[in-house]
Amino acid sequence: MxxxxxxxxxxxxxxxxxxxxxxxxxxxxxxxxxxxxSLAGAALSNDISRMRQLLSRGVAADITDANGYTPLHYAARNGHLDACLLLLQNGAQVDKCTRAGKATSLHRAAYAGHVEIVKALIRAGADVLRQDADGLRPVDRAGHI
Structure with a gap:
């Protein structure tokens, strides 16, 4: 026992x-x-095959975890362009915010310096002027780069 x-x-x-x-x-x-x-875990590790499998089973592309992070937040922050595109093609909401920090996927990609993902998110309609909980826009988050 x-x-x-x-x-x-x-x-x-x-x-x-x-x-x-x-x-x-x-x-x-x-x-x-x-x-x-989970889909978020697959997005974090850029496991496109697993992501496709989960999405085909009906997992929502913009499902949130307890902190309000979506798979798109994880993929964008970690530089996984193909994962981001797959999520966007499957209905991920580009401007969903995290609970505490009010960060969008664009904030996370900009902070990490993932230029191609920033471009893709903007093409998908991301709000470039949205402020996070600190009052910073994605371009402000990219300032350290």
């Missing part, structure tokens, strides 16, 4: 370690696994 206790997260000693000595419980591991299997 020790395995049963571990699976419930009561005994995470077997999962100690990780970054900074943090102890990772089973719940965090399951959340990470769920994320990797």
């Amino acid at each position: 020790d395995n049963h206790r571990s699976l419930q997260g009561h005994d995470s000693s077997c999962c100690s370690g990780g970054a900074g000595g943090r102890s990772w419980g089973v719940a965090e591991g399951l959340e990470e696994l769920d994320f990797r299997k």
